[in-house]
Amino acid sequence: MRTSIATVSLSGSLTEKLTAASRAGFDGVEIFENDLLASPLTPEEIRARCADLGLTIDLYQPMRDVEALPPQEFARALRRARHKFELMRRLGAGTVLVCSSVSPHAVDDDALAAEQLGALADLAQESGIRVAYEALAWGRHVSTYDHAWRIVEAAGHPALGTCLDSFHILSRGSDPKGIEDIPGEKIFFLQLADAPLLAMDVLQWSRHYRCFPGQGGFDVAGLLRHVLRTGYDGPLSLEVFNDVFRQSEAGPTAVDAQRSLRVLQETVGLTAPPAPVVPSGFAFAELVTPDAEPVAALLAALGFARTARHRGKPVDLWQRGEARILVNTGPAERRDGTRLAAVGLESPDPEGAARRAEALLAPVLPRRRGPGDAPLEAVAAPDGTELFFCATRRPGLPDWRADFEDTASASDADDGWRVDHLSLTQPWHQFDEAALFHRSVLGLRPQESVDVADPYGLLRSRAVTNDDGSVRIVLTVGAAPTDDTAHAQHIALATDDVVAAARRFRAAGGRLLPIPANYYDDLAARYEFADGELETYRDLGILYDRDDHGTFRHCYTRTVGRVFLELLQRDGGYRGYGAANAPVRLAAQHAVRGFTGG
């Protein structure tokens, strides 16, 4: 179906908004009145600009406080409407959105509302314009879609139909099934928005917290299915009021918006893009660093061996068991301190995964290949992390390690080390977007968000995982915005014996993050331990957690650049990430100067 977006959903001048919508692949726009008023372009110039950009103007919006008014007020409304219809003629916009009255003058009289909307439609028809009447969730007398439809039906005017808006319908808890009672040709327009499930005043919720379908908690797809059953064939249009989108660059927001509609269309069966290829493990994590030495020392102390070197680039492969870490002392323009720059995802079908990503507008990266390099499919995540779809020892698929030359033998068998999860700091304004990206592009499943108290600000954290937990990515963001780069990324390594691993690391000269004694006193209050167990943890700085399934023990290395490593052991099916311990870990990282510097 045709896709459209309201200009109010994007940041910037009207020209910037139109350009961003066009580049992201939208077919049309809703022109929000304030965007037009504030533009130095005449209506004719806006019309021409849209045509140049391949955009139709699907809706002019909104007209307010038009129906169920005393005669004098209604006369004023018609006067305004005449001006606006003339404007729409110059603009080439064929449909106008009329919101249900919030005016204190409006009366509770459906017959009057129908009569006046009919009169408005008469006037519109003269200019070849259609009127789409919508129930605002906070309308004075009309606040539900079925009520708005009854009034439209009563008016029985060919130029009068209804506009459905998923936010207004779902935020009120209305049952969208009744949409199927409306003839499709009388649904003049469909506006789509999602929102997080907040128990808050609906007007505030609507004006500040809407988001794109799939980013929030509404069943937008379910609503769309009802709409499609009516035979509606107008555009799917996004109308999102969001404080964050208002100040984010229009280009990326428009791409996220278009992606959300592509996923939505797939969900309801309107389109069939390449199916998601869920990654089945981590092939590698790649650190980029201006100075390989501190990273190498850390990995060596952890018992990693440098097993191979890239044939064409300054990239070393370090390995222990199934945990593989690339250390890239790459080109100078990327030398902004040690950081976790890329993730190799073990993929059953790397090419299919890349095709899926491309169909959902993930930026496909130019292949980093020298002559003879194995083809590597890669895309960029919203935070800029490079995601490689690759295969390790899979029959029939090129092995990404073919680009590497062995320098030492890996002891592949050793004690079950593997990457348990990666933690990636997200830019403040991209948290919801990141979750949608990982779900739709990679087929991972977002878990609940958790709040974590850092001494210098609250963090919000959300994991995306595959079904068997062999891929876990933890997305972290400051709950209130701050200098994002202050937060560290990390690689968490699972082992079958974290105590032995920690001891060995320390014996090899590694320094573990010291944890305050008070923490262990509290553990003693909360749990009973075997003799000496707690002392071992206290000695090594091992943190402890327990859930309904099992136990979790973990400790931390020093931070290098923006990155630190975690050693952990999951027992009995523990599912979390030790979030209860995160405040203590974060405070300890702040406290120990050596753990926060580069």
Place this chain on the structure above:
Amino acid sequence: MRTSIATVSLSGSLTEKLTAASRAGFDGVEIFENDLLASPLTPEEIRARCADLGLTIDLYQPMRDVEALPPQEFARALRRARHKFELMRRLGAGTVLVCSSVSPHAVDDDALAAEQLGALADLAQESGIRVAYEALAWGRHVSTYDHAWRIVEAAGHPALGTCLDSFHILSRGSDPKGIEDIPGEKIFFLQLADAPLLAMDVLQWSRHYRCFPGQGGFDVAGLLRHVLRTGYDGPLSLEVFNDVFRQSEAGPTAVDAQRSLRVLQETVGLTAPPAPVVPSGFAFAELVTPDAEPVAALLAALGFARTARHRGKPVDLWQRGEARILVNTGPAERRDGTRLAAVGLESPDPEGAARRAEALLAPVLPRRRGPGDAPLEAVAAPDGTELFFCATRRPGLPDWRADFEDTASASDADDGWRVDHLSLTQPWHQFDEAALFHRSVLGLRPQESVDVADPYGLLRSRAVTNDDGSVRIVLTVGAAPTDDTAHAQHIALATDDVVAAARRFRAAGGRLLPIPANYYDDLAARYEFADGELETYRDLGILYDRDDHGTFRHCYTRTVGRVFLELLQRDGGYRGYGAANAPVRLAAQHAVRGFTGG
């Protein structure tokens, strides 16, 4: 009364929090358990640190899920409690906060709750500790203060009392009058927090949006009056969970916190600091600039005359009517572009105003006096703006202009020009603080907040005014955080004939901000104008607004540095600031390159 603050209300390490609380003048603290767990200091060291800082440890908090439990769960809770009482003994904390159970194991049995709390109090008493039981607003079975009190009363244990928390009481809409039924000696502790009036899930509201008394919408003073009538004589303690405070510097937050308690104590009649001295007008606005020429050119085109020069500093006084603007080409360290740096407030009692400010912890500025300068009392507002309390031509008071030497004659009579309002951009995290500061220190009245859509992000704006509107300061902040310095400050000048003023400015070579034609087409749709009226506005770039009282016409100069000027005319008692036109003005400022640069 003694003042206390929960460490969770402040940002940073425990040591930083304690230091900030002490410096801001608090007598004691509540130690939040997680702050202790994360601290490398032992309990004994924390105790000693508090003693050094002159702080008592008034409360250890919180103990959770202790009462109304099945026997096995309760045994575990007692085991935890033994550990915590031992910790409190080391810490020297005499009172522990116990929150009503949220455990799924808790049963709805007040007798059992009383029995178990009694057993806990027995244990506490052995260590000389008192137990303060508090109803969480989201407690599983106990969620109101009167219910918690009934259980405490039933237990009848000398070491068991109740803790009252204004957030938990007022967020539930409970009537605080019933507090007077509780004997004061059984109120073991009083926690105070305010919150904005949001219709949202109470747990989310509590954890993220609390603020200091006077910053939100609760009647905290009313609640405190009820508490005082019981004879309660424990500390007034602030417990505020706020995402923004968590990441703001602890020092200033602690000062704001202490200020809020001083205002609260004054409100309920516990203290009588010097009374507020409400300013009665603007004496001057002061621009600091590295280059006076563009500012001088702008003021000259507006018809201002340079009437005087400071005797000791590079400061010129520009004047038209009662509008006075100081142009300061001051010391190099302040040369960060032209900005509105200081405001002279006409004060009936400058010394009294300064004493009031000092009592409420406003930073008193060193007097900028040379030998022979008139004494000028000044304090810093939260955004760093210098506020001078001064007198212009007031018998018996030194005139601030005595420091200036006349260079030209001012035409004081001319056509009623005066400063209508000043608009000051606030740092993102200080918006509520700024409103409280202006209300309590200056005695101004905060008006409603309004949202204003800038093309690149939403702004929030709130005016503080005196009763007759002769002092109006508009505080503006980005609704979502951004680079605060991007937003401009402005001086709005009232005239009795804005059309003539605009024409004269243009004739003198001044450039007015051009407003898009679409805006005037919309005005034509909304209002009826006299012949030619709209064309005049369109020609000059004058914006138009109307409220229930009267009309408002205004236009804008170009921006110099961070500052622009507004010319306006209020008729018929119009009360607002033309907020409806702000999106168009902001877009026009972005659009015209010349209006956004320095």
